[in-house]
Structures are given as C-alpha cells and as structure tokens.
Amino acid sequence: MTTEKLELLANSIRQDIIEMLIEAGSGHTAGPLGLADIFAALYGKVLIHDPKKPDWPDRDRLILSNGHVVPVRYAAMAEVGYFPKAELKSLRRFGSRLQGHPERLRLPGLESTSGPLGSGLSQAGGMAYAFRMDGRKHVRVYCVTGDGELQEGNVWEAAMFIGKNRLSNLTMIIDRNNIQIDGPTESVMPLEPLGMKFQAFGWHVIEVDGHNIEQIEAACEQAKAIFEKPTCIIAHTIAGKGVDFIEYDFRWHGYDPTGDTSDKLRDYRHALSELRTLHGKIKSEHE
Amino acid sequence: MMINKLLHLNPKLFKPTLEHVPNRKGFGDGLYNVGTANKQVVAVCADLEESTQMNTFAKAFPERFIEVGVAEQNLVTVASGLAAAGKVPFVTSYAAFSPGRNWEQIRTTICLNDQPVKIVGSHAGVSVGPDGATHQMLEDIALMRTLPNMIVVVPCDYHEARRATEALAKIKQPAYLRLAREKTAAITTERTPFAIGKAQVLWEGSDITVVACGPLVYEALVAAKQLAAHGVSVEVINSPTVKPLDHVTILRSAKKTKAVITVEEAQVNGGLGGAVAELLGEQYPVPMYRIGVRDRFGQSGTLAELWDEYELNAQHIEKHIYSLLARKPQ
Ligand SMILES: Cc1ncc(C[n+]2csc(CCOP(=O)(O)OP(=O)(O)O)c2C)c(N)n1
Ligand SMILES: [Mg+2]
Numbered sequence: 001m002t003t004e005k006l007e008l009l010a011n012s013i014r015q016d017i018i019e020m021l022i023e024a025g026s027g028h029t030a031g032p033l034g035l036a037d038i039f040a041a042l043y044g045k046v047l048i049h050d051p052k053k054p055d056w057p058d059r060d061r062l063i064l065s066n067g068h069v070v071p072v073r074y075a076a077m078a079e080v081g082y083f084p085k086a087e088l089k090s091l092r093r094f095g096s097r098l099q100g101h102p103e104r105l106r107l108p109g110l111e112s113t114s115g116p117l118g119s120g121l122s123q124a125g126g127m128a129y130a131f132r133m134d135g136r137k138h139v140r141v142y143c144v145t146g147d148g149e150l151q152e153g154n155v156w157e158a159a160m161f162i163g164k165n166r167l168s169n170l171t172m173i174i175d176r177n178n179i180q181i182d183g184p185t186e187s188v189m190p191l192e193p194l195g196m197k198f199q200a201f202g203w204h205v206i207e208v209d210g211h212n213i214e215q216i217e218a219a220c221e222q223a224k225a226i227f228e229k230p231t232c233i234i235a236h237t238i239a240g241k242g243v244d245f246i247e248y249d250f251r252w253h254g255y256d257p258t259g260d261t262s263d264k265l266r267d268y269r270h271a272l273s274e275l276r277t278l279h280g281k282i283k284s285e286h287e
Numbered sequence: 288m289m290i291n292k293l294l295h296l297n298p299k300l301f302k303p304t305l306e307h308v309p310n311r312k313g314f315g316d317g318l319y320n321v322g323t324a325n326k327q328v329v330a331v332c333a334d335l336e337e338s339t340q341m342n343t344f345a346k347a348f349p350e351r352f353i354e355v356g357v358a359e360q361n362l363v364t365v366a367s368g369l370a371a372a373g374k375v376p377f378v379t380s381y382a383a384f385s386p387g388r389n390w391e392q393i394r395t396t397i398c399l400n401d402q403p404v405k406i407v408g409s410h411a412g413v414s415v416g417p418d419g420a421t422h423q424m425l426e427d428i429a430l431m432r433t434l435p436n437m438i439v440v441v442p443c444d445y446h447e448a449r450r451a452t453e454a455l456a457k458i459k460q461p462a463y464l465r466l467a468r469e470k471t472a473a474i475t476t477e478r479t480p481f482a483i484g485k486a487q488v489l490w491e492g493s494d495i496t497v498v499a500c501g502p503l504v505y506e507a508l509v510a511a512k513q514l515a516a517h518g519v520s521v522e523v524i525n526s527p528t529v530k531p532l533d534h535v536t537i538l539r540s541a542k543k544t545k546a547v548i549t550v551e552e553a554q555v556n557g558g559l560g561g562a563v564a565e566l567l568g569e570q571y572p573v574p575m576y577r578i579g580v581r582d583r584f585g586q587s588g589t590l591a592e593l594w595d596e597y598e599l600n601a602q603h604i605e606k607h608i609y610s611l612l613a614r615k616p617q
Pocket of ligand 2: 146147148175176177178179180
C-alpha cells in the first residue's frame with residue numbers, strides 16, 4: 001500500500017472507532033484514536049499476514065498488551081478483511097465476538113487475550129523465543145503497549161528477558177501519548193528517560209512520530225535489519241488524534257505535562273474525560 | 288410482612304422509588320470518614336483514583352494520598368511497609384488486578400507478615416458489564432478466603448460498604464473489601480446495625496434458607512417476597528462477612544428450614560457458596576444449591592443480560608428455590 005492509501009486507511013479506522021464507540025455507548029476513546037496511524041501501518045503494510053487465513057503458521061504475530069485500546073485493532077482488522085465491517089457495531093454487546101477487551105478464543109486473529117495491563121510483552125517474548133528455537137526467525141513478533149502500562153513490573157521482567165536473549169525477531173511499539181487515567185504519566189509516575197531505560201536493558205531504541213506513517217514503516221524495517229538486539233519503537237502520539245476539538249485545543253496540542261501545576265493537571269484531566277466520552281456520548285469504563 | 292423490623296431496612300425496599308447507589312461510593316464516603324477520625328489512615332491508589340472512589344479522601348487529605356501508578360504488586364507491598372511503620376493503609380484497584388494480580392504478595396507480606404492492610408477490590412462481578420471477562424472478577428472471594436488471617440467482606444449496598452469501611456479501619460488485621468461498579472438497590476439505612484462477622488436475617492421464613500452477599504441480596508429479597516405470595520416461606524440471610532463466617536446465624540436457620548441456597552456474584556467454587564457448603568458439610572448437612580457463577584468466565588453485556596445469563600436474578604433464584612424444595616426430604 002502507498003503512504004497515501006495507508007493514510008486513508010487510518011482515516012477510515014478513526015471513523016470506525018468513533019462510530020463503534022458511540023454505538024456501544026461505553027469504552028476507551030483517546031487511546032484507540034491515537035493509535036490509528038500505527039495500526040494502519042501495521043495491518044496495511046508492515047505485518048506479513050493473510051486476513052483470510054488467521055491461523056496461517058507463518059504469519060507475523062501482533063500482541064496487543066494494552067487491551068483497552070482494542071477498538072483500533074477491531075477496526076483495522078475489519079478494514080483489511082478479517083471480518084465484515086458491519087460486525088464492528090456489535091462491540092461490547094452480549095454475545096459479540098468483539099468483547100470489551102480482546103478475547104483470543106472469540107475472534108480469530110487476536111493472538112492473545114488482554115486488558116489487564118503489563119503482561120503482553122512477556123507473551124511476545126515467549127513467542128519470539130519459541131520461533132527462534134524452531135529456526136523460524138522469519139516469523140516476527142510485534143507487541144504494542146501503552147506508556148502508563150510500563151509502570152507494571154511485569155514489563156521490566158519481560159524487557160530483561162528479551163534483552164538478555166537478544167530476541168531480535170521481536171519489535172515493541174510503545175504508544176507514548178503521555179497520558180494515563182489519573183493524569184499525565186510524568187506526574188502520576190514518571191517514565192523518562194524512557195529510551196535510555198530500554199537501551200540499558202539491551203534494546204535498540206527508535207523514536208518516531210506516531211502519526212507519520214512513513215516513519216513508523218521505516219522504524220519497523222530498521223528493526224528487521226538489526227540482528228543483535230530486540231527493538232523498541234517509542235511512538236510519540238497524541239491521544240484522540242483526529243478529533244478536531246482536541247487537536248486544536250491548546251491543552252492537547254504540544255502539551256507538555258511535566259512539571260504540572262495542579263490547575264494544569266485539572267485542565268488536562270478535564271480535556272481527557274471529555275475526550276473519553278466524546279462530549280457525553282460514550283460512558284468511560286472508569287466512571 | 289416477614290421483613291425483620293429490628294434492622295430498620297429501607298422502607299421503600301419494594302417500591303419503585305427505591306434508591307440505587309453504587310456500593311463503591313459507600314466505601315469512598317467511609318474512607319473520608321475514617322480519614323477524618325484517624326490521622327494514621329492513608330490511601331494508596333494504582334491509577335484508578337476516581338473509579339475506586341478515592342477522590343474525596345485525596346482532595347481532603349492530599350498528604351495522606353499516595354499514587355503508585357499502574358503497579359498492583361507495588362501497591363500492596365508498599366502498603367505492607369506503610370502498615371509496618373504504623374499507618375492504616377487502604378489500597379484500591381479493580382478486583383481483577385488487586386487481589387487478582389498480587390495474590391502472593393498479599394499472602395506473604397500482608398497475611399503471613401500480619402500487617403493490617405485493607406485491600407479494596409472494586410468492579411467485582413459480572414455486573415461490570417460491557418468490559419467483559421478480563422475485568423469481571425469472580426475468583427477474588429475464593430482467593431482471599433483461603434488466606435489465613437484475612438477478613439473478607441462483601442457489602443450489599445451503599446450504607447453497608449460505608450459501615451464496613453469504618454469498622455475495618457478499627458481492626459488490626461488484614462482485610463479484603465469487595466465492591467461493585469454499578470448502582471444497586473439501597474437495602475439498608477443509617478440505622479441498620481452492622482458488625483464484622485455478623486450475618487443478619489433480613490426476611491424471616493421457615494421452608495428454605497437463602498444466604499446471600501453483595502448486591503444480589505436484593506434479588507434474594509425480591510424472590511422471597513414473590514414466593515411468599517405463593518405460600519413459600521423463604522428466610523433470607525445477608526452475610527456480608529464471608530470470613531469469618533457467622534456460623535451461629537447460618538446453622539440456626541439451616542436447622543429450622545433444612546434446605547439452604549447461597550447467592551453471590553462470584554464463582555461458587557470457593558466463594559460464599561463454598562464457605563457455607565464447608566460449614567454445613569461438617570456440622571449440619573442439608574440439601575443445598577449454590578447460585579453464582581458456576582465454573583465459567585464472564586463476558587460483555589448489560590447487567591440485566593448477564594444476571595439472566597448466569598442465573599443470578601430474582602427469577603432464577605425463585606426457580607432454584609423450587610427445585611431445591613423438591614429435593615428436600617419431607
Ligand atoms: C493491571 C491493570 N491495572 C489497571 C488497569 C486499569 N487501566 C486501564 S487503562 C489504564 C491506563 C493505562 O495507561 P496507558 O497505558 O498510558 O494507556 P492510555 O490511557 O494512554 O490508553 C488503567 C490503569 C488495567 N487495565 N490493568
Ligand atoms: Mg498513555
């Protein structure tokens with residue numbers, strides 16, 4: 001797919017997300033919108049996969065560790081043909097294959113069940129290790145995580161394991177949107193210097209603009225060319241990207257959450273809760 | 288009426304005007320009260336301040352509010368240290384993550400180490416709804432109940448959650464308080480007596496005993512009222528303390544009715560159902576049925592859909608009462 005096509009795909013994914021969340025009446029909004037470009041790049045270009053054969057043994061594996069953003073994955077999967085787009089409307093409904101948090105057993109192509117944060121990277125590490133044991137390093141493992149999620153100790157246990165074992169067939173993508181539920185990550189529990197932390201754990205680190213599809217693709221390509229280390233792509237994203245009242249709101253645009261005053265924190269939280277509910281149309285799971 | 292008048296239950300109990308309030312709000316108000324009364328009370332939070340209702344406390348006592356981020360193992364182990372240094376820590380997250388994720392840390396550093404940490408697990412049960420199985424904690428009662436030295440409380444409504452929070456703050460022992468997300472029926476009032484370790488007969492009857500805890504207590508009451516009109520006399524016991532279980536109240540009722548049903552929004556294996564079955568099995572075996580989730584996971588849906596699917600609502604309770612009565616030796 002050309003970059004232009006991928007950008008259009010990202011746009012369709014965003015529309016799907018908003019429609020499905022409004023239909024569902026609850027769920028996370030900001031995270032999935034911020035990840036639309038990354039998921040367009042992954043499903044439209046980077047992943048070696050076949051939507052018609054979700055069980056194909058040689059497919060690349062995409063592990064979604066931050067399961068709450070799954071609407072972006074469902075939308076991307078529907079857009080590239082894993083299942084009919086009409087099914088997106090069943091999100092979070094009784095009997096749906098599209099559970100509020102992803103369940104592997106319900107929908108082919110999900111690879112793993114998640115929602116509880118912090119355990120995806122270890123699973124990705126286990127898969128990458130097994131593929132290497134079997135001489136199948138051409139099967140790549142991708143793991144998408146949140147940034148607040150990195151506060152879970154399990155993530156660093158995984159980072160050590162993957163670093164120690166030089167699992168270069170694994171690429172981690174961090175959604176660095178600087179927010180979590182209780183506020184900006186750097187005031188809740190600082191993560192910086194994030195890139196240096198992963199480097200210290202034996203990883204190759206690339207920082208990209210998470211809304212620049214060419215940069216995302218190039219970073220994934222670079223990761224494939226590095227044989228001695230796993231790669232961690234820190235994707236700088238804007239939560240809610242694509243929703244104009246957020247994008248053009250000073251509180252969101254280029255907002256630096258470090259060194260917050262409590263007023264700024266309140267503004268930020270307010271904007272975040274507005275976004276989460278898309279002006280009251282969607283109930284946040286955390287209400 | 289078969290309602291127990293001594294308990295001052297909500298006079299609107301069966302009226303359409305009955306209030307519905309989430310019991311986690313009762314915890315939030317209780318936490319503020321204990322924070323006001325005791326300066327040693329601290330609140331520890333794992334990126335879920337508002338939804339676990341710690342915000343009132345956090346606003347009033349910012350210097351006693353500690354945010355650890357998304358880190359539930361750290362949450363309970365930091366709390367163990369705070370308790371060791373003389374604080375009375377209340378720690379919150381969703382039940383799926385605390386005590387779901389950090390069980391061993393609770394076992395060793397809180398129970399075996401005997402530190403009086405109060406673990407508060409919110410959003411328990413299938414009633415969490417659309418979020419689905421990962422977030423619908425059903426095994427927490429079993430997990431916590433098997434730990435020596437741990438108290439387990441499952442309040443039925445707002446006031447009971449508030450009272451339980453206030454009572455637990457005074458007890459120098461580890462405890463688990465289980466809360467639900469959704470608004471549920473306000474059964475008790477300010478004047479309803481409450482004590483840890485005590486069950487109460489809410490509705491008196493003689494044919495069959497229903498022991499319940501949590502928001503489903505209301506469903507049990509509705510079933511009892513409905514069946515009374517059909518000449519079936521049900522005794523409804525509210526047992527918020529699952530551990531230590533109130534043996535006296537439950538055995539007294541079992542000896543009277545000779546048939547016992549339990550009701551909870553959790554796995555019956557190891558839950559309140561497990562606890563009552565262990566008690567009756569050892570001391571007074573009678574025909575029994577455990578209503579709750581029976582060896583399945585939850586799923587996305589509305590509260591009403593899920594309480595129906597897992598056979599937890601008043602209608603299903605009535606059905607199970609009839610089938611147990613049919614098994615009761617005449
Ligand atoms: C183990 C665990 N603890 C807590 C939660 C509740 N939770 C869901 S999303 C979230 C915030 C995570 O922040 P981040 O990873 O930055 O995701 P974002 O809000 O940016 O999408 C939390 C605490 C969870 N899902 N799992
Ligand atoms: Mg984030």
